[in-house]
Amino acid sequence: MKRKPNVSYRYHHMGVPTSEQRAGEHYSSTFRMYTSGGEDPGGFRIQFHRFAPGSCLHPLIQSTPHVAFQVDDLESAVADEHLLLGPYEPFSGFRVAIIEDEGVPIELIETTLSDEEVFGEPKANSVIYPEDTVPLSAQEVIRS
Secondary structure (H helix, E strand, C coil), rough: CCCCCCCEEEEEEEEEEEECCCCCEHHHHEEEEEEEEECCHCCCEEEEEEEECCCCCCCCHHHHHHEEEEECCCHHHHHHEEEEEEEEEEEECEEEEEEECEEEEEEEEEEECCHHHCCCCCCCCCCCCCCCCCCCCCCHHHHH
């Protein structure tokens, strides 16, 4: 990925695929994916993603860690890039796309939301979590 001279890029988080169940993970029925983490130890926020069989996300997203950058202009940032996902708005005020750069997924985010708003409680009734209540764990999904 070549940085676009008219776009500013700021580290947002690292996404790491895992096969291990982790405490506090939330289940997305849209993507058949569990997400946990999002804490910010030492200034480098990390999220873990565990994928259920049948996830619709690109295999590269499911298997390869990605870095996410916040950008000020998502459309310009993804111009002429190979898109793996999006651009789309998983919840209000938060636009995302994932591109492929030399075999590596890179997430690009455009938002004016604070980190607390983004990484706080998962957003029910959204694209990622369409349910009225976000399932809090794998056990909760299994019980339903």
